[in-house]
Amino acid sequence: MDYNCFKAYDIRGRVPDQLNPEMAERIGRAYVAVTGARKVAVGYDIRLSSPQIADALNQGLMAAGADVYSIGLCGTEQIYFATSHFGLDGGIMVAASHNPKDYNGMKLVGPGARPISSDNGLTDIRDGAQQSLPDADEPGTLRSLEVTGPYIEHLLGYVDRDSLKPLKIVVNAGNGGAGEVIDALEPYLPFEFYKVHHKADGTFPNGVPNPLLEENRSATAMAVLASDATMGIAWDGDYDRCFFFDERGRFIEGYYIVGLLADQFLRKQGGGKVIHDPRLVWNTRELVSAAKGTAVESKTGHAFIKQRMREEDALYGGEMSAHHYFRDFSYCDSGMIPWLLVAERLSQSGQTLSALIDARIEAFPASGEINRTVDDPAVVIEAIEEIYLRDALSLNHIDGLSMEFDNWRFNLRMSNTEPVIRLNVESRADQALMEERTETLLEQIQQLSKPIRGPREAVTL
Secondary structure, eight states: OOGGGBOSSSEEEETTTTSOHHHHHHHHHHHHHHHOOSEEEEEEOSOTTHHHHHHHHHHHHHHTTOEEEEEEEOOHHHHHHHHHHTTOSEEEEEOOTTSOTTEEEEEEEOGGGOBOOTTTTHHHHHHHHTSOOOOOSSOOOEEEOOOHHHHHHHHHTTSOGGGOOOOEEEEEOTTSSHHHHHHHHGGGSOOEEEEESOSOOTTOTTOOOOTTSGGGSHHHHHHHHHHTOSEEEEEOTTOSOEEEEOTTSOEEOHHHHHHHHHHHHHHHHTSEEEEEOSSSOHHHHHHHHHTTEEEEEOOSSHHHHHHHHHHHTOSEEEOTTSOEEEGGGTTEEOSSHHHHHHHHHHHHHOOOHHHHHHHHHHHSOBOOOEEEEOSOHHHHHHHHHHHHGGGOSEEEOSSSEEEEOSSEEEEEEEOSSSSEEEEEEEESSOHHHHHHHHHHHHHHHHHHTSOOOSOGGGSOO
C-alpha cells in the first residue's frame, strides 16, 4: 500500500495505485479509531472511481462501529453543511476537485465541520490505516441522508430574494457537480440561466474543471458574450470554489472578489471581522475599513483560514484562490454562496460587474500569482529579503515573505509540495510600477536560482 496519498490537509492520490477500495476501507476504520466518531456523513463527487471508493470507505466506517449517513453524489460543501446542520460527529467527502481524472481523494472533518489535517489527526489516521484494526463488537449501520432541501434553504437565506432582478447568468459546471445545485436553486430565483457543460460526467469530456487554467475559461467567456449575460460563473469539480466573469466575458481575479464580498457582508451586518490571506491585501484592507470592519491577515490555506475565523469569530474569509468562507456556514468554504451575494449586489446597485471591479483594479493593480521553479526556494526568498530590506517600510513572515513600500508591495512564498515559489505584486494606482517591479523581481528570482559565483550584491534592484 502507498501511504503517500496522505497530504498535509487532505488525502489525494492516483487511482488505483495510491488510492483504491482497500485503502479506503482502511481509512474508514482508522478514522473511527482516531476520532471516536459514531455518526459520520459520507458523500462523493462525479469521478468515475468515487462511488466504489465511497462504498469501501463506508464498509470500513461501519466495521469500526460508526453509523454512516450517506449523502451520495454531492459537493464538498454539502458534507460540511450536513455534519454541522445535523449535529454529526464528522464527515468525509470523496473528491479530487481539479486534479487529473485518474486521481481521487478525501476531505475529512470532525464535529462542527472542523477540518482534520496533519496537525490534528490526519497523521494518526494514516498510521492507523497501516494497522490491522479489529471489528467493533457491534457494527454500524448505513442510512441515506436527505440534505438538498435544508441545504438549498440555507443558501437562499444569504440574500434578499425580493431585491433580486431577472438577470441573465451563464453557469459553467465543467461537467462537475455544480449543475445539480443550480437546477435545485432555479425555481426559487428570478434568474435566466445559460447552462454550459452542465451535465455531471466523470469522464470530463470538456477537460477537468479547473477555471484557474486560462484554456478552460473560453467556454464561459464566449457564452457570456453570446447570451448578452450579466455575468458568468464557473466552478471546479466539487464546487467548493467559484470563479467570475463580467458582462464582457473578462475573467475576474479572485483577489477583487474577496474585496467585493467583504464589503457586501460588512454592509449587511454593520461591521465585523474579515479574514484574508497575505498574498494581496491592500484592496481588501481599504474596502473592509470603509465598511467599518476589521481586516485580519492569516496564513494561506483552508485549515489556517478556518481556524483563524473561529478564533476571531469573523463574518467572512476570502482567499484570492477563490475559496470563500462564511461564519454562518460553519466557518467553511462554499462555491455557491459567493455568486448569490454578487448577484444580489448587482441587482441592488444596478451596476455592472465590470463597473464594480474596474475601480478596484485601477486603485490596486495586481500581478496575479506567478509561479517559478527554483533550485532552493528558501535560499531565494532569504536573498530577496536581504536585497529589499533597507527600503521596506514593513515586512512579515505570516506566509512566506511580505514586504511593503511607499506605493507597492509583494508577497513571495514557497509551495508545500514542489520546488516552486509563488510571487504576487501590487501597487497603489500605478499599473506601470506594478509591472516594472514584477519584472524586476522575476529577473532577480531567476538569477538567484542559479549558482552565484560572485557576491550577492550582483543581484540588485
